[in-house]
Amino acid sequence: MKRTESLGRIVVTLAALVAAMGCLLACSRKSAAGGEGEKAGNTADSAAEVTVTTVARADVTSALTVTGTIAALPNRDAKVSSLVQGRIAGMMVAEGDHVSPGQVLAKIEDRPFLDQIQQAEAAVEQAQANVENARLNRDRNEGLLERGIAARKDVEDARTQLSVNQAALRQAEAALALARLQLARTEVRSPLAGTVVKRFASVGEQVDGTAATPLFEIANLEEVELFGNVPAVYLGKIRVGARLPVITDAFPGKTFAGKVVAISPAVDPSTNVGTVRIRMSNSRRLLRLGMFLSAQLPLETRAKALVVPAQAVYRDEQGNPEVYRVEGDDASAVPVKLGIETKSQVELLSGVQAGDTVILTGGYGLKDHAKVKVREGS
Numbered sequence: 002m003k004r005t006e007s008l009g010r011i012v013v014t015l016a017a018l019v020a021a022m023g024c025l026l027a028c029s030r031k032s033a034a035g036g037e038g039e040k041a042g043n044t045a046d047s048a049a050e051v052t053v054t055t056v057a058r059a060d061v062t063s064a065l066t067v068t069g070t071i072a073a074l075p076n077r078d079a080k081v082s083s084l085v086q087g088r089i090a091g092m093m094v095a096e097g098d099h100v101s102p103g104q105v106l107a108k109i110e111d112r113p114f115l116d117q118i119q120q121a122e123a124a125v126e127q128a129q130a131n132v133e134n135a136r137l138n139r140d141r142n143e144g145l146l147e148r149g150i151a152a153r154k155d156v157e158d159a160r161t162q163l164s165v166n167q168a169a170l171r172q173a174e175a176a177l178a179l180a181r182l183q184l185a186r187t188e189v190r191s192p193l194a195g196t197v198v199k200r201f202a203s204v205g206e207q208v209d210g211t212a213a214t215p216l217f218e219i220a221n222l223e224e225v226e227l228f229g230n231v232p233a234v235y236l237g238k239i240r241v242g243a244r245l246p247v248i249t250d251a252f253p254g255k256t257f258a259g260k261v262v263a264i265s266p267a268v269d270p271s272t273n274v275g276t277v278r279i280r281m282s283n284s285r286r287l288l289r290l291g292m293f294l295s296a297q298l299p300l301e302t303r304a305k306a307l308v309v310p311a312q313a314v315y316r317d318e319q320g321n322p323e324v325y326r327v328e329g330d331d332a333s334a335v336p337v338k339l340g341i342e343t344k345s346q347v348e349l350l351s352g353v354q355a356g357d358t359v360i361l362t363g364g365y366g367l368k369d370h371a372k373v374k375v376r377e378g379s
Contacts, residue, residue, distance in 0.1 A: 048372040051363030053327055054313055056353045058305045063341040064245075064297040067229035067277060071292045073220040074280070078290075079193060080215035083109055083208045084186040089216075096200050100191040100219060107216055109187040109208070118184060121177035128170035135163035195221035198290055222286055227259065227279040227294050233268045236275050238300045247281060247296040249288075257281045257288070259296050303341060306348045313361050314339070314347050324353060325360040325367060327375065332360060334369040 072078070083089075087109040094106050139159040145151030199218040208214050227247060231239065239261060247259040258281065265275035279296050281288065288294075314322050314337070322339050325332040340348030353359065360373070367373070 048330060048374040049332075049363055049367060050376050051325075051327070051332070051373045052361045052376050053358050054310055054361040056307055056309055056349065056355055056357040056359060058355050059308050059346070060302060060304050061306045061308055061341045061343065061346060061348050062302040063300045064343070065231065065235050065300055066295055067227075067231055067279070067298050068293065068295045069227045069229035071225050071288050071290055071294060072228055073222065073290060074224055074226055077193065077195065077221040077224075079219050080212070081106060081189060081192065081217045081219055082212050082215045083107070083189050083210055085109055085114070085183050086210040087111075087113065087187065087208060089202060089204050089206050089208060092200070092202070092204055092216075094197050094200075094217070096197050098197045099195070100197060101194050102191060104191045105188045106191055106197075106219075107189040107202075109189065111184055111187040114180065114184040114187055117180040118177065121173065121180040124173040125170070125177050128166065128173040131166040132163065132170050135159070135166040139163045189216060191217075191219050193219060193221060195219045196286070198222075220290060222283050222288070222290075225281055225283045225288050225290070226262070227281070227296060229277050229279065229296065230272075230274045231277050231298070233273045233275055235298075235300065236264060236268070236277075239264055239277060239298055243299060245279070245296050245298055247279065247294050249292060249294045251292060252287065257294075261298075301341065303348065306340065307350075307353060307355060308346045308348055309353075309359060310361060311342070311345060311347050313359050315360075315364050324349070325364045325371075325373075326353065327358045327360060327373060330372050330374065332364070332367055332371050332373045334367070335359075 089107060090110040091108040092106075093108070094100060094104075100106065139156070139162075142151050142156045142159040146153060146156045196219070197217055198220050200216070201218075202208065202214070202216045208216070241261050241264060243261045245259050245261070247257040248255070249257075259279040260281075261277060262280045263278040265277065268275040277298070309324065313324055315324065317323050317334065317336075321336060323334050323336050326335050335352045337352035338350040340350045342348070360367075363373075363376075
């Protein structure tokens with residue numbers, strides 16, 4: 002009986018083992034089938050997704066970016082100083098104020114100059130009295146000489162004294178005129194119409210009456226100029242009268258119309274650069290002295306050139322330019338020679354023809370004749 006039960010257990014165990022092996026075999030086949038399917042799927046999905054563009058013909062212009070700062074036009078900017086020494090009694094204008102020629106900008110304390118005028122006037126009166134006395138003395142001596150009473154030497158001395166006193170009168174009158182001029186100079190006036198762009202002093206400060214201590218800077222800002230440095234190799238390609246766009250970070254998206262008005266006839270031998278002056282209208286006073294600007298100077302234009310967007314040009318492992326020409330699902334690497342390059346497009350001098358389809362985005366890392374999938378809508 003016990004032997005029969007043992008045989009039964011053995012049979013059940015063998016049956017369980019057979020069933021387990023069958024399940025393992027089935028799972029193995031499913032896994033193999035799944036792996037093959039996944040591999041096939043990976044092969045189908047290995048094509049790189051790209052966007053494309055077409056090689057087109059268009060006019061393209063090369064330009065040189067010139068940077069510099071804003072300055073006033075020649076003879077339309079002045080640093081105004083007091084012409085006399087003294088203490089500042091009043092400041093009549095502030096930065097940003099518009100002024101006209103002759104307008105009083107500041108006042109220097111005038112009490113010392115009024116005193117000088119009084120002294121000069123007194124000196125003139127004294128000189129006038131001396132002249133009158135000398136004239137009477139001359140006339141008297143001449144009368145006595147005619148009557149034979151006075152000596153000729155006395156007459157000559159009287160005449161000489163009159164001349165000396167007349168010269169002293171002229172000197173006193175000149176001193177009075179200078180004193181009056183100095184008094185007038187206590188009013189510091191604007192030499193031109195413009196805007197007060199800077200104020201250097203305040204009421205109560207002492208000035209020495211020289212250009213070394215300016216009180217104001219006045220500039221006419223109706224028009225301003227950009228002074229830009231240009232390498233000598235490009236100076237011959239720039240023409241006076243050329244019009245060009247000028248931009249500044251101070252006004253993003255806004256473009257100012259510039260015009261080349263002068264090209265430096267000499268270059269700096271240490272840097273081999275020359276100066277170009279670009280003039281702009283500034284009726285709204287948006288541009289300020291010292292502001293940093295950049296301009297695009299046109300150098301050369303080529304009509305109907307073969308062009309592509311700048312991002313359609315890639316580089317091979319050696320750094321040489323190339324594009325990927327797309328035919329069906331094949332992308333072939335085509336070496337190209339570049340011409341004029343701008344921020345938005347590049348001229349291609351060789352390697353492609355108008356109408357060729359080339360990769361715009363998605364071409365980085367692709368090999369020659371790589372399989373690609375063009376993104377819909379590109």
